[in-house]
Amino acid sequence: MNIGFIGAGHMGSAMIEGLLKAQIVAPEHLFVKGGSSGTAEVLQQKLGFNLIKDYSAFKECQVIFIATGAKIVLDILKEAASFMSENTILISVATGHTVADAKEILGNEIYVVHAIPNTPVSVNEGMIGAAFDPDMPNAVKDEALRVLSSLGKVEEVNESILGTFGTVAGCSPAFVDIFMEALADGAVMEGMSRNLAYEVIAQMMLGSAKLAIETKKHPGELKDGVTSPGGSTIKGVAALEKNGFRYAVIDAIKQANQ
């Protein structure tokens, strides 16, 4: 399979790394068009894909991703449309447009997926929300799902919820990173080395996430399992609540989703 890619910034490069790691495409079958800053060139040196300057290679691509800034997506699709062959799957990870907007430009011969991934796609542990072209035959949808699933878990969602999905799955890694850094600051204050703290915290988060996924237990039940009467954990929980932790998180999602 040949895959085309437009945009190799933060999200584009994370997806490119994930696709290559999953071996869903080999570097010689991946055709990437970057912008003007040289970011794509640096990534090409590391990963060895084909760096392209125009869209002509897209004629031979079965799947094309677009991961540029939201404002320019539709203009780029206008430029690239004539280079896409019939039945190509276009996967846009950009916000600010709909499947219908893209189809209006590309026509009915191209199948459109609007997907919102997050940066853990680079290690194939992404969370991807995907809204599919309603005209997409099942076999084409299965192919799109095969490619996207190589990057992590895919949840099919109504396009109207994709923005909130992007906030929860796409912005929250930054919130979690701040939480991890704050936990490490606390650990350092109590005498632990920073390197050990980051190692311990990352594994603790991985384990907590796995426990939630595998047991399907309510987060409150999992929390209750760690808090013994009069113990240290419940004192920490009370300190978090006193400092407005829960509301701070709710407000972060609300503000990010504006």
Ligand SMILES: NC(=O)c1ccc[n+]([C@@H]2O[C@H](COP(=O)([O-])OP(=O)(O)OC[C@H]3O[C@@H](n4cnc5c(N)ncnc54)[C@H](OP(=O)(O)O)[C@@H]3O)[C@@H](O)[C@H]2O)c1
């Ligand atoms: N970052 C996330 O976690 C995340 C999550 C979900 C969705 N998204 C969506 O993904 C899209 C990209 O986000 P990002 O964070 O990756 O932004 P970004 O780092 O700014 O990347 C955008 C890339 O597009 C490139 N570009 C601009 N014009 C181009 C053109 N004509 N042809 C090819 N490439 C071109 C830019 O290249 P130069 O800089 O070299 O010009 C840049 O590397 C956005 O629409 C965003 O909403 C991002």
